[in-house]
Amino acid sequence: MLKVIKNRLEQGHRTTKYPKAQIELYKRFRGLPKIDTKCADGLVQRCAAACPQDAIDTKTKQIDLGRCVFCGLCETLSEGQFVKFSQNFELGTSSRDDLFTHGDLPALAEHSQKHFKKLFGRSLQLRQISAGGCNACEADINVLNTPFFDLQRFGIQFVASPRHADGIHVTGPISENMRQATLTTWEAVPGPKVVIASGACAISGGPFHGSPEIVGDLNSLIPVDLYIPGCPPHPLTTLHALLNFFK
Amino acid sequence: MGKLLQIQNNERLNRADIPHLEFDVFRQELVDFVENGGQIVQFFAYEDQGAMKLLAVMRNDKLFVAGCDGPDHFDSLTAESEKFHMFEREIGEQYGLKAEGHPWLKMVRYHENYTGKKDVFDNDYTQDIPGNYPYFQVEGETVHEVAVGPVHAGIIEPGHFRFQCCGERVFHLEIQLGYQHRGVEKLLQTVPFKRLPIIAETIAGDTTIGHSLCQSQAIESLADLKVDEGASIVRTIALELERIANHIGDLGALSLDVAFNPPAAYFGRIRGEYLNLSQVLCGSRFGRGLVRPGGVTHVMQEEQRQLIREKLAELTPEVIHVSDLIFTAPSVLGRFDNAGTVSHENGEKIGLVGYAGRACGLPYDARVTFPTECYGDLPANTNEKTDGDVCSRATVRREEIMHSTALINTLLDRSAEAASYIPEEIKLAADSFVVSLNEGWRGEVSHCILTDDKGEILRYKVKDPSFHNWTGLALSLRDQGISEFPLCNKSFNLSYCGFDI
Numbered sequence: 001m002l003k004v005i006k007n008r009l010e011q012g013h014r015t016t017k018y019p020k021a022q023i024e025l026y027k028r029f030r031g032l033p034k035i036d037t038k039c040a041d042g043l044v045q046r047c048a049a050a051c052p053q054d055a056i057d058t059k060t061k062q063i064d065l066g067r068c069v070f071c072g073l074c075e076t077l078s079e080g081q082f083v084k085f086s087q088n089f090e091l092g093t094s095s096r097d098d099l100f101t102h103g104d105l106p107a108l109a110e111h112s113q114k115h116f117k118k119l120f121g122r123s124l125q126l127r128q129i130s131a132g133g134c135n136a137c138e139a140d141i142n143v144l145n146t147p148f149f150d151l152q153r154f155g156i157q158f159v160a161s162p163r164h165a166d167g168i169h170v171t172g173p174i175s176e177n178m179r180q181a182t183l184t185t186w187e188a189v190p191g192p193k194v195v196i197a198s199g200a201c202a203i204s205g206g207p208f209h210g211s212p213e214i215v216g217d218l219n220s221l222i223p224v225d226l227y228i229p230g231c232p233p234h235p236l237t238t239l240h241a242l243l244n245f246f247k
Numbered sequence: 248m249g250k251l252l253q254i255q256n257n258e259r260l261n262r263a264d265i266p267h268l269e270f271d272v273f274r275q276e277l278v279d280f281v282e283n284g285g286q287i288v289q290f291f292a293y294e295d296q297g298a299m300k301l302l303a304v305m306r307n308d309k310l311f312v313a314g315c316d317g318p319d320h321f322d323s324l325t326a327e328s329e330k331f332h333m334f335e336r337e338i339g340e341q342y343g344l345k346a347e348g349h350p351w352l353k354m355v356r357y358h359e360n361y362t363g364k365k366d367v368f369d370n371d372y373t374q375d376i377p378g379n380y381p382y383f384q385v386e387g388e389t390v391h392e393v394a395v396g397p398v399h400a401g402i403i404e405p406g407h408f409r410f411q412c413c414g415e416r417v418f419h420l421e422i423q424l425g426y427q428h429r430g431v432e433k434l435l436q437t438v439p440f441k442r443l444p445i446i447a448e449t450i451a452g453d454t455t456i457g458h459s460l461c462q463s464q465a466i467e468s469l470a471d472l473k474v475d476e477g478a479s480i481v482r483t484i485a486l487e488l489e490r491i492a493n494h495i496g497d498l499g500a501l502s503l504d505v506a507f508n509p510p511a512a513y514f515g516r517i518r519g520e521y522l523n524l525s526q527v528l529c530g531s532r533f534g535r536g537l538v539r540p541g542g543v544t545h546v547m548q549e550e551q552r553q554l555i556r557e558k559l560a561e562l563t564p565e566v567i568h569v570s571d572l573i574f575t576a577p578s579v580l581g582r583f584d585n586a587g588t589v590s591h592e593n594g595e596k597i598g599l600v601g602y603a604g605r606a607c608g609l610p611y612d613a614r615v616t617f618p619t620e621c622y623g624d625l626p627a628n629t630n631e632k633t634d635g636d637v638c639s640r641a642t643v644r645r646e647e648i649m650h651s652t653a654l655i656n657t658l659l660d661r662s663a664e665a666a667s668y669i670p671e672e673i674k675l676a677a678d679s680f681v682v683s684l685n686e687g688w689r690g691e692v693s694h695c696i697l698t699d700d701k702g703e704i705l706r707y708k709v710k711d712p713s714f715h716n717w718t719g720l721a722l723s724l725r726d727q728g729i730s731e732f733p734l735c736n737k738s739f740n741l742s743y744c745g746f747d748i
Contacts, residue, residue: 003568134744136452143515146512148516
């Protein structure tokens with residue numbers, strides 16, 4: 001018992017004040033990329049050719065954040081002249097098209113459906129489905145339940161049964177072997193319900209795009225309401241998206 | 248024995264130099280090798296100019312390789328030793344070569360084979376899982392079956408667990424995976440070279456560094472690239488940070504599974520602190536974008552060195568205190584002790600690796616036996632408790648956290664700085680072979696690459712330690728109460744996607 005008390009005193013109170021207070025992530029963190037559209041075409045083409053995810057469009061000079069895995073190669077190659085990754089972790093969008101970007105995403109709060117806020121603003125229960133996810137997305141969702149983030153203080157919970165859920169949160173490129181289970185879980189959620197695609201895999205197939213063993217795009221299976229990019233999304237990216245979309 | 252060729256970890260070989268044996272000789276060599284305590288690192292099929300071949304990489308305290316032609320039907324090696332059982336199932340599934348006499352020849356990941364040969368398992372792949380396959384069944388008046396998954400109650404990857412029970416007592420557990428199959432090996436053999444590192448990092452997301460190290464080292468060997476000391480230090484630190492973060496997370500989760508909540512809350516947060524140290528190192532909590540063939544993308548400068556050093560100094564006493572809280576609580580030990588035991592004998596028989604192996608007295612650690620990067624001159628760890636139960640697996644992790652912390656502190660004192668990473672065109676040697684082994688946090692991770700006469704990748708084989716260890720989890724449940732499952736499962740914490748690839 002003494003040890004429990006001693007440890008409790010040592011650990012103290014650790015929960016972040018976010019979103020009331022901002023969190024600065026370390027400068028090496030790669031968040032929302034800023035793109036210089038005046039960058040020379042040659043350099044853009046070089047970055048696009050080297051991009052392992054083929055996420056750069058040379059014509060529009062946009063990056064597809066639904067494909068990007070934030071490896072930072074384009075920033076290295078262009079020495080920051082074409083792309084510079086900021087530490088801004090606020091990446092969630094309600095539309096797939098918004099993820100093709102020069103680094104200026106619309107404010108998520110204004111683009112979320114009002115009836116979702118009314119229905120789920122005070123209580124949101126989500127069923128998580130890992131459908132081919134590599135366990136990085138899953139791990140950084142689990143982190144939201146630790147004392148630092150303490151997701152439940154916002155009335156948001158990940159629940160065990162789809163019957164208890166208001167929606168599904170999907171990670172992974174939807175492997176063919178998880179297609180049926182994903183659909184069955186979604187069908188088991190009572191309506192009205194929301195669908196969240198989290199991570200490059202669920203949005204575009206991510207690192208596995210083009211594989212015949214995956215569906216590769218959750219939206220082609222079930223209409224998606226909220227996109228959370230990243231590989232994996234930082235826990236704060238997910239937290240920001242959930243709070244702005246639903247609260 | 249003696250017809251196998253001894254090789255080094257990450258040594259490039261001409262494929263022509265690999266002993267190509269008659270199948271019967273090959274089979275006997277492997278059977279003799281494992282009977283003498285040897286283990287399998289890789290055993291797989293591949294197609295070379297229309298002909299099927301088999302290749303095996305074996306280990307005792309050294310590494311060996313040999314190959315043979317791949318017959319459509321062959322006498323199962325599993326009939327002689329359990330160590331081959333999953334490998335032969337995989338060979339059947341991937342290339343349609345059938346191991347006759349295999350006691351449980353069943354699909355592994357549920358996909359069509361790559362060769363268009365008749366399916367070994369008679370599955371109809373137009374059907375979604377579950378396909379046409381049986382489960383091992385126990386019969387009797389009071390015997391009942393419990394089926395769980397693929398979608399589980401928590402935020403966790405999918406898999407199907409089938410228990411054969413008598414009341415609460417588990418006779419047998421069969422674990423059916425494959426739900427996470429993304430076609431990784433096929434992708435690695437066909438996609439443009441630039442995509443390889445990204446795929447390696449996501450084979451098993453919690454083992455990003457382990458898998459990307461294997462890939463980078465294998466490619467460096469095939470392309471004759473040298474890695475400087477500074478980059479090796481960063482890589483080694485990154486691998487140890489990955490190990491600490493995962494072990495701490497699991498110790499917290501184990502505590503939660505026996506309903507002792509305070510350490511679960513503390514370790515849940517502390518795990519995140521270690522992930523944040525990876526973020527200091529390379530901008531990603533999971534070490535994404537760090538390890539690349541030829542070096543590392545981020546140089547560790549004095550600033551990062553200092554940040555990591557200070558944070559470790561702050562966290563280490565907390566880790567010691569919370570560990571002490573877990574391991575001195577009678578209610579915890581009452582659950583950990585003698586739960587989910589895998590005997591030393593069984594562990595050896597199925598070739599357990601990593602902490603699961605070390606917890607039942609199989610000391611193998613690839614960092615010691617086949618050292619890469621900085622491990623050659625770093626001290627090894629020893630384990631005190633090797634009873635094979637949950638408590639041993641937890642204790643081994645506790646010991647490894649402290650050992651890894653000491654390793655990182657040692658490496659932080661080395662001043663070598665990596666050269667800046669400049670991506671360059673990479674050309675692989677033609678007609679070559681390389682196998683790479685690293686001790687990821689779960690155990691031995693191994694990648695094997697074969698190139699063709701143009702230097703293109705002919706076969707890329709990935710093995711996550713979970714490929715060995717899932718059988719260990721199944722065995723640990725024998726004669727346990729079914730309610731011990733979460734505890735046993737967490738003590739192994741195996742990778743679904745690493746197995747399913």
